[in-house]
Amino acid sequence: MRHMIFGESHGPAIGVVVEGVPAGLALDLEAVQRELDRRRPGQGPTTTARKESDLVEVLSGVFQGKTTGAPLAMVIRNTDQKSGDYENLRFTPRPSHGDYAGFIKSGGYLDWRGGGHFSGRLTAPLVAAGAVAKQVLAGQGVRVGAHISSIYGILDASWETEEELLAVAAKPFPVLDDGKGEEMRQAILQAKSERDSVGGAVECAVFGLPAGLGSPDFGCNVEGIFAQYLFAVPAVKGVDFGAGAAFSLMRGSEANDPFAVKDGKVVTATNHAGGINGGITNGMPVVFEATFRPTASIALPQQSVDLRTGEETEIEIHGRHAPCIVPRAVPAIEAAAALAACQVLGI
Ligand SMILES: Cc1cc2nc3c(=O)[nH]c(=O)nc-3n(C[C@H](O)[C@H](O)[C@H](O)COP(=O)(O)O)c2cc1C
Structure with missing residues (x-):
């Protein structure tokens, strides 16, 4: 399966074409819509004020409720654009957003309205493609779950069971420990009141991938495949993966995952490796954490450069930006993981 996301934040629509979806899948469009609803903007004071219904429409690749194997095209209309907020930023790029790099790459021809093709809004079609991937994976006994693992240094609880992690998807603020979730929300609101933003991380697990998939080599390495999909999330x-950066603080005796036998199957007693050894799945859940930067568009005055004159200047950003990206990014990370898992499985 391969996908291509198209559209701009303030264009008429955004969408995705997914190629190679196996034919004969009874596509559950309501499940696709439920995933989009988890990501949808305009759901509380900690997110953007942009209101979008994000209703998905299938244009091709499905006939009489089943996938045909032809390219599956899904489209989501944009309805709540306010491009005026961006006119003052057209030639004065926002620090740390895609504006400057995109301006140079396109020779100035980019659609600058609302971040154009760099907008976080483009994660809606990613979520739609991921929802299709999740349905394909379900047929292979593979499931994906995620939670906000931290926001601005406030850590969520750890999960013990697959069911516990998968249940987080039903929550409006996707954490395991709602008390920690409230602390995170307060940190977001505090940053917002100071015209600032905060970052955080999403932990995700893919359950049910069999041992033996992938290779140590470039292009087929399971960590590499996942990383490629994950870094494409803005x-x-x-x-x-697994203990990740914390490995640098451990000894081998703490870091190693002892082998054990459970229900006649080789497992590891711990999963510090995140289900991957030698670039190959070892049969344990593939577990990783994606770290998100604080939202680049903050309301505080910032230094930029006027690209017409080459002079330094101060800008103020007036758009409707989320003071923290992380809560709405949880379904986007699950979607990226589901698409990566399909590639690992050779689907
Ligand atoms: C769900 C989601 C929503 C986002 N919303 C915003 C936003 O409101 N304002 C903003 O400046 N960046 C937002 N972003 C991030 C930018 O799109 C991203 O920082 C930008 O494209 C630059 O890419 P980079 O940070 O990967 O370098 C969002 C990202 C995601 C995943």
Whole structure:
């Protein structure tokens, strides 16, 4: 399966074409819509004020309720654009957003309205493609779950069972420990009141991938495959598998995952490796954490450069930006993981 996301934040629509979806899948469009609803903007004071219904429409690749194997095209209309907020930023790029890099790459021809093709809004079609991937994976006994693992240094609880992690998807603020979730929300609101933003991380697990998939080599390495999908989610600046960066603080005796036998199957007693050894799945859940930068568009005055004159200047951003990206990014990370898992399985 391969996908291509199209559209711009303030264009008429955004969408995705997914190629190679196996034919004969009874596509559950309501399940696709439920995933989109988890990501939808305009759901409380900690998110953006943009209101979008994000209703998905299938244009091709499904006939009489089943996938045909032809390219599956899904489209989501944009309805709540306010491009005026961006006119003052057209030639004065927002620090740390895609504006400057995109301006140079396109020779100035980019659609600058609302971040154009760099907007976090483009994660809606990613979520739609991921929802299709999840349905394909379900047929192979593979499931994906995720939660906010931290926001601005406030850590969520750890999960013990697959059911516990998968249940988080039903929550409006996707954490295991709602008390910690409230602390996170307060940290977001505090940053917002100071015209600032905060970052955080999403931990995700893929359950049911059999041992033996992948290879140590470039292009087929399971960590590499996942990383490629995950770094394509805007604002992801780090990806750690298993204990990740914490390995640097451990001894081998703490870090190693002892082998054991459970129900006649070889397992590991711990999963510090995140289900991957030698670039190959070992049969344990593939577990990783994606780190998100604080939202680049903050309301505080910032220094930029006027690209017409080459002079330094101060800008103020007036758009409807989320003071923290992380809560709405949880379904996007699950979607990226589901698409990566399909590639690992050779689907
Ligand atoms: C769900 C989601 C929503 C986002 N919303 C915003 C936003 O409101 N304002 C903003 O500046 N960036 C937002 N972003 C992040 C930018 O799209 C991203 O930082 C930008 O494209 C630059 O890419 P980079 O951070 O990966 O380098 C969002 C990202 C995601 C995943």
